[in-house]
Amino acid sequence: MKIAVMPGSFDPITNGHLDVLERALKIFDRIVIALGENPKKEYLFSVEERKRMIREATKGMPIEVDHFSGLLTEFAKKKGAGAIVKGLRAVSDFEYEFQAALMNRKLNPDIETVFVMTRGMYCFLSSSIAKEVASLGGKLNGLVPKHVEKALRNKYR
Ligand code: PNS
16 A cells, blocks of 8 residues: 655645645555644644644545654654655745755655645645635635635634
8 A cells, every 4th residue: 555644734725735635646545644833834723623624625535634743754654654745836845845855865765755746726826825815805716625715714704
């Protein structure tokens, strides 16, 4: 069984994340969503809220959602994953992702990083920009799942 981890903050999950996930599931049998905390970020949703939104959005998919702290490579090893899946939107993502991929390879040479390109229509989409639009009362049709849009509306009401 080919298992991969897909790390991120998912604050909140967007249709861009789901697009990457669906594409990655053509390569891997099972994906563990590695919900992490980046100390440089402030989160709108709690870990439990983020987990719930991911589970709802990925119902019926061979997905597990788990929270991790510490090194991603250690988490991947614990989960029996041979790969890390990362979504790439634009060249601007590349420099950081390239550095992280090489560091993760140094930390564990048995784990490959696999980059998956998002659909063009999601190139501009991020959780941060979705939050900004929601906070200003804008619509997010087709950019986040319905339940996520509702959760964003509730946060900013
Ligand atoms: O892209 P995000 O939302 O900032 O991701 C958050 C998180 C926690 C998943 C990300 O920062 C991460 O993968 N952290 C792992 C830390 C790690 O293993 N660092 C060493 C190699 S780069």
